[in-house]
Every structure is written in C-alpha cells, then in structure tokens.
Amino acid sequence: MNKIAVIGSGTMGNGIAHTFAQFGYEVNLIDVCQEALNKGLNTIGKNIDRQVAKGTLTEEEKTAALRRITTFTDLKTGVAEADLTVEAATENLELKLKIFRELDAYAKAGSVLASNTSSISITQIAAVTSRGSNVIGMHFMNPVPVMKLVEVIRGYATSDETTALVMELSRKLGKAPVEVNDYPGFVANRILMPMINEAIFSLYEGVAGVEEIDTVMKLGMAHPMGPLQLADFIGLDVCLAILNVLYKGFGNPKYAPCPLLVNMVMAGKNGVKSGEGFYDYA
Ligand code: CAA
Numbered sequence: 001m002n003k004i005a006v007i008g009s010g011t012m013g014n015g016i017a018h019t020f021a022q023f024g025y026e027v028n029l030i031d032v033c034q035e036a037l038n039k040g041l042n043t044i045g046k047n048i049d050r051q052v053a054k055g056t057l058t059e060e061e062k063t064a065a066l067r068r069i070t071t072f073t074d075l076k077t078g079v080a081e082a083d084l085t086v087e088a089a090t091e092n093l094e095l096k097l098k099i100f101r102e103l104d105a106y107a108k109a110g111s112v113l114a115s116n117t118s119s120i121s122i123t124q125i126a127a128v129t130s131r132g133s134n135v136i137g138m139h140f141m142n143p144v145p146v147m148k149l150v151e152v153i154r155g156y157a158t159s160d161e162t163t164a165l166v167m168e169l170s171r172k173l174g175k176a177p178v179e180v181n182d183y184p185g186f187v188a189n190r191i192l193m194p195m196i197n198e199a200i201f202s203l204y205e206g207v208a209g210v211e212e213i214d215t216v217m218k219l220g221m222a223h224p225m226g227p228l229q230l231a232d233f234i235g236l237d238v239c240l241a242i243l244n245v246l247y248k249g250f251g252n253p254k255y256a257p258c259p260l261l262v263n264m265v266m267a268g269k270n271g272v273k274s275g276e277g278f279y280d281y282a
Contacts, residue, residue, distance in 0.1 A: 001112075001169055002026060005082035007075065007099060009040025011273075012116050013088035015144025018044045021068040022057070022145070023173050029071050030078035037071040044069070047145055075099070076106045083108070084169070086138055088116040091241050096120055097128050104129035112162055114138035118238065119189050119245040122155035122182045132157030136166050139188065140175075142234065150177045151188050184249025189242045196239055197258055199227035203278075204260040210278045228278040231261075232271030240265045 002025065006017045009031040017029045017040070031037045048065060051057040057065070072078030079085050085107055087099050096115060103113050113135045115125055126135035137153025150170040154163055163179060170177035180187045199213050208216070214226020223230075231239050240262065246255035264270075264277065271277030 001083040001165070003028065003082050003084075005030060005079040005085040005107075006088060007031075007079075007085065008088040008090070008116075009037050009071075010088070010090070011043075011142060012140060012144060014040035014043045015047075015142065016086055016088055016116065016140055017069055018047060018065070019140075019144050019173050021065040022048070022051075022061070025068065027069045028078040028082060029069055030073070030075055031071075032073065034071070034073060037073070041066075041069065041071065047143070051145070075102055079103060079107045081108065082111055084112045084114060084166075086114045086116055088140075091118060091120065091238055093120055093124075096125055100125050100135070101128050104131065110134070112136065112165060114166065116140055119185050119242040121184075122153050122158065126155045126157050133159035134162050136162050137182070137186070138166055138170070139186065141188070148174075148176045149188070150175045151186055152177045152179050153182050153186050154179065155182045185242060185246045190246065193239060193242050193246060194255065196227045196231045196234075197243055197255070197261070200231070200258040200261050203228065204258050232277035232279055232281075235271050235273055236261060236277050237265050237270045 004020045004025045005028040006013050007030045009029055017027045021027045029037060029040060048057060048062045052059060052062050085103055089095055089099055096117060107113060115122060115137055116139055117137060118139060122135060122137040126132035129135055135155055136158045139151035139153060141147035141149050152166050167177045185193060202208060202213055203210060210228050214228050217223045217226045225233065240257050243255055243257040268274055269276045272281050275282045
C-alpha cells in the first residue's frame with residue numbers, strides 16, 4: 001500500500017492524514033470544500049510543530065510529511081488511485097452509506113475501503129457496496145498521532161486478507177491494532193460510553209460536581225482525563241450518537257443516554273468544539 005485517501009478533514013480525518021503522511025504514505029485528503037481542507041491542513045501543521053518542538057520529528061521530516069498530502073474537493077478523483085480509503089466523515093449513518101456507494105463506484109478494484117466509524121455497523125456500511133470482503137473498520141483514537149490503538153473491526157463479510165492487510169498497515173504506522181467483531185459499539189465504545197454516561201448520571205443526580213467526578217477518576221483510577229472532560233473532548237453529540245447506537249442495538253435500558261446529555265446536545269453545548277460542555281472553553 002502506498003497511496004491512501006482520507007475522507008473528511010475534521011479532528012479524526014486530519015489526525016489520520018497526519019499519521020499516514022508522517023510514516024511515508026502519499027495521502028489524498030478529501031473534503032467538501034477547500035476551506036475545511038485548509039483548516040485541516042492548518043491543524044496538521046500545528047500538531048507536527050508540536051512533534052518538532054519535542055524533537056520527535058525534524059524540520060525535514062515535517063516538510064516531507066506535509067508535501068505528501070494533496071487536497072481534493074472531488075471524491076471521485078481523490079479516491080481513484082488509492083490502495084486504501086479511510087472514511088472519517090461525520091458520524092451519520094446516511095452520510096456514510098452515501099459515501100460508501102460512491103466509493104463502490106469510483107475506488108480502484110481490489111482496494112480496501114475502511115471506515116473510522118466509532119459505532120456504526122461495518123456490516124451495514126459494507127452492504128451498500130458490491131465488495132463487502134474489502135470493507136473494514138479502522139477505528140483510530142483521538143488524538144490520532146498520539147494514541148497507540150487502532151480498533152480493527154471485521155464486518156460480517158470482511159475477508160481474512162483485508163483484515164491481515166489492515167492489521168499490518170496499522171503496525172507500520174507504529175500503532176497496536178486489535179481485531180474485534182462487528183457488534184454495537186465494538187469494544188472501545190461499548191465500555192467507554194457507559195462509563196461516560198454513568199459519570200453524567202452522577203452529575204445529574206447530584207452525587208458530585210463536574211470537577212469532583214473527574215478528579216475521582218483521574219487520581220483514583222489513573223485516567224489521563226476525567227470522564228466529563230473526555231466527553232467534552234470527544235464531543236457530546238458524538239457521545240449521544242454512540243449511546244443511541246448501543247441503546248437501539250442491544251435494546252437494553254442500561255445504555256439509555258442520560259437526560260442531561262440529551263439536553264446539553266439539544267442546547268448546542270457539544271464540548272470543546274462548541275466552546276462549552278461540562279467545562280467552558282471560550
Ligand atoms: N498531535 C500530535 N501530538 C499531540 C497531539 C496531537 N493532536 N495532542 C497531544 N500531543 C502530544 C503532546 O505534544 C505531548 O507530547 P510528549 O508526550 O512528547 O510531551 C503528548 O501528546 C501529551 O500532550 P500534552 O502534554 O499536551 O497533554 P497531556 O499530557 O494532558 O495529554 C492527551 C493529552 C494525550 C490527549 C491525554 O490527555 C489523553 O490521553 N487523554 C485521553 C485521550 C483518550 O482517551 N482518547 C480516546 C478518546 S475516544 C476516541 O477517540 C474514540 C471514540 O470513538 C470516541
């Protein structure tokens with residue numbers, strides 16, 4: 001694999017593009033408008049600068065990595081030559097299905113089609129293509145250049161060959177891939193989101209305040225961030241969407257999102273990206 005297309009230049013997409021480019025891959029970064037692409041490139045530049053400042057990358061490696069990224073607003077052209085496409089668009093089922101129908105039409109025969117979805121069924125995504133054996137989940141964690149895990153999700157039709165290719169490629173990015181099967185929330189979010197939801201319930205029921213809840217989990221369990229800060233960092237809208245997938249997928253009330261989370265999302269308090277969530281970022 002040499003040429004990688006990444007669809008979406010938001011938080012996850014730009015982190016994925018950054019990581020592939022840093023490890024020597026040619027990256028086609030695709031988004032709907034040049035403004036979004038420029039914003040993504042700007043973030044990549046700033047994050048690579050952190051690595052240069054820490055001495056983990058040289059100026060030459062920075063220049064080479066940035067030179068490997070080409071931007072596209074046309075999906076058809078951007079994916080045509082790619083050996084692997086990683087879709088990292090908004091966590092919305094209809095949008096992902098639309099993108100995968102287009103990928104089926106335009107991506108090179110035999111190329112791997114991966115989704116960075118955090119909870120949408122890979123089997124359902126693969127079913128809108130005529131090449132389910134080449135479709136797989138490649139779930140990176142935020143911040144992508146830093147976090148070691150890639151959750152590799154096998155859909156019902158994903159082949160052993162596609163899985164082996166993606167496991168190997170993830171290792172070449174310095175990551176530790178873990179293979180999991182395609183059930184709601186996979187492993188990462190099946191475990192993480194109920195914890196975050198429980199932290200929100202603890203706040204909602206007045207057990208303790210925001211900082212107290214986060215301090216308990218940071219200092220008591222050695223988590224790098226408390227669950228409420230982490231929810232802000234992930235995006236409260238994303239947390240709600242994932243909890244709804246778990247709730248609907250298992251039909252079990254234990255996954256029902258806390259009413260406080262629902263209210264905050266309805267009010268547009270989506271965490272870091274909106275300037276306010278459990279904490280204020282303005
Ligand atoms: N790009 C490159 N480097 C970055 C970076 C980025 N976007 N963000 C942070 N870094 C680097 C910093 O330069 C620093 O490098 P050194 O270790 O070499 O000094 C290192 O990462 C740590 O950063 P900071 O010192 O700024 O801050 P920190 O020590 O508080 O760590 C953190 C920041 C890594 C984000 C840490 O708080 C953490 O691990 N938080 C939890 C992250 C987490 O749980 N992520 C998973 C979320 S769930 C998800 O993504 C999937 C989903 O489906 C919802």
